[in-house]
Amino acid sequence: MTDGSDIEERRGVQSIDFVGHLLEALVKANGAITLKRLSDETGVPAAKLHRYLTSLIRIGLASQRQNDARYDLGPLAIRLGLAALGRRDVIGFAENALNAVLDRHGLTGHLSVWSDNGPVIVRTHHGGRPLVTSLGLGRVLPVTRSATGLVFLAYLPPNATRELAELETAGPEDQEKIRQAVEETREHGIGFVDGTIIPGLAALSAPVFDFDGSLACVVTATGMAGAFGPDGASGAIARELTAAAELGRG
Template identity: 30%
Template sequence: MKVEGRGVQSIEVGGRILTALIELGQPTMLRDLAARAGMTSAQAHAYLVSYRKLGLVEQNPANGHYFLGPLALQLGLVRMRGSDPLRMASDTSIELSEATGYMVTVTVWGTHGPTIIQVHEAAYPVHVNLRAGALYTLTGTATGRLFAAIYPFEVVRTLLAREMRAEQKAQHLPSGKSREAFTEDFDEIRRLGYATTEGVPVPGINAVSVPVFDQSQKMQFALTAIGPTSALDVRTGSRDVAGVAEAINRLSEKLGYRPDLAANPAPAKPRMRPRRG
């Protein structure tokens, strides 16, 4: 997030060291830490001395490696206690809707599957009947497919199996072929970090759904942008999809998500072949 106004340059420079420690994620030698922060070892050492005095950084006396100290832990705990994930998801969805003109929904996993808890109306005309309390299907919507791909399998398996059987019956597909198609779809969503639909289940309406993770690296919400085909381009390399994903991924970062610690990290620049109706 860009912050306007004049700041203190030395603090901003020193902040690069703290960011490097977070990104490296393990005790680190001075030269490696300095290289990651983009400064000389002598410059980094001066900042590290001050940080050690404050308790932000500690140094292992045996090997000289640096790592985050107790003050950094206390700051993180205070941040976690003061965070309201649902409020932050709501704020992000409102900002995204106002910036893009898309309808945006916030969805959680409920008793009966992916359940919408908030709907923020679009500036573009979107003729879909979505409201708080409504359910997304796991196999026919971007939001549902996202949950099916990323949420714990033991949670989604019963509903997913029921929907897959119904899908197979409706399309008269052999069980193996249908399951293979679903598996490939979910694998792609996990690899690329979001799901899209183009013209399904509502003709002329596209959607892109992105997961929101917290500090435990677990999915908490799905935020889904919905718009007419003429306004929301979900083709490979689309600026629309990249912009939506970037905005929602920032929310995960605010909630403490670390892609490098996750089993299925989202890419820095998400790309996905659109699902066509």
Template identity: 30%
Template sequence: MRQGARGIQSIEVSGRILRALVETCQPMMLKELAQAAELAPAQCHAYLTSLRHVGLVHQNPVTGLYSAGPFATRLGISWLRNSPLASGVMAELQRMSDTLQVISALAAWGSQGPTLIQVNASAWQSALNVRQGTTFSVTGTATGRIFAAFGDAPAISAQIDAEFAHDQNMPRGSIGTVLQRDAFAALLRETRGNGYAVAEGAPIPQTNAISVPIFDSDGVLQFAAGLIGPSDRLSLDPEGPAIQELLAIQARLSVAPPSQDSEPLLADTLENRS
């Protein structure tokens, strides 16, 4: 559509509502959502009803709060998968999955926390049910700790607080167990120091996971790229092929990680609060 051409007003108004949900990155009450979208509550409610019908908005049946819906997640995943950075990492992860016979996964930060946008299965059958759209806890998984250690967004801190508070609004079915703050802070320091995160025998016994951060050209964390596999096949040896190859993928496709001498504000804040 050429600049200045007339559009469809109802779609543009819906876009204001969706933009408010995305920018807030947390469930919202009707009143505050209407205010953010510059609408009367009754008008906003009518739009939300239609947006719910097509899956772009979800309303918690218990709290009544609104958040981005499952179709919005699918749209975001579709956009991410077509980005050069994401597609390049996906191709490399597919190769590693085929070679090591483990699951490889790429996660981005979604409206409900770390969310898988691509999963490459292998011949290994796992009790861990991971698929596109699966969410992870921030505190209890290697993938989640990548976002806590290298990200710098208020939504990450808010998600961590919700997990420690055992918030009932957390997405059900998220993978990972909630740790104590001091244990989480120690793992955060370890992740920052190593440049990658690992999980040994958790959340599924005899299952290991490794995850590395993927940064864009501005040095901003975009994805967590990882491997999940049985402990006898997926070694957590720092000099082993799994960790070294993941770090090599990171070096080839993303910018250098931030200096270890300059901690992100979020990581500093989380450690100081432990």
């Protein structure tokens, strides 16, 4: 039998629920907002909103401009946001999302970050029977011949990758092939290679972006040649990997 205290606990504190709804409206406004518009957006009478906003301003979660009386997020809200960003584990989120795809399809994969020597593997996972490869923790991958490297070439600033890419480039014809591969990577939002590092091994890689739009890491699924179907970078697994990379932002 459920007593009254259990019911009350599940209900939570309604005033706090309402504050969350109000703060969300301030976030979505993308700037200072009038009381009337805030009332229209939330469906809450202006008089009630004003009472809550007064308290939120007092504790720093909201603010009110002096010149036009519009409301916005306050200094405490900004500090909370910055603290939350600082505690995000982008690599952890991305790893979990990647592993779910690998487990679903019985694939092997890894997560890489950029280093002074190029892409380096910092996480690995076997979603099925492990592939016997040299793609282990700490392995530095080629910039121009790996799916991971193509993603870094496509989304990092050119001055970060140019020197390493030039070391791997044989001549003008090779440069053109790399340029086309990078363009295709941007077009599909995913890197794809088949047998360029290890014969018979194919790989798909997707970029994981941080909230500021910078490239945080790259997630990669590997399998035997043909494992990703005839469509490669535009196939079903590629779409799942892209979705996982998006989830990796947390």
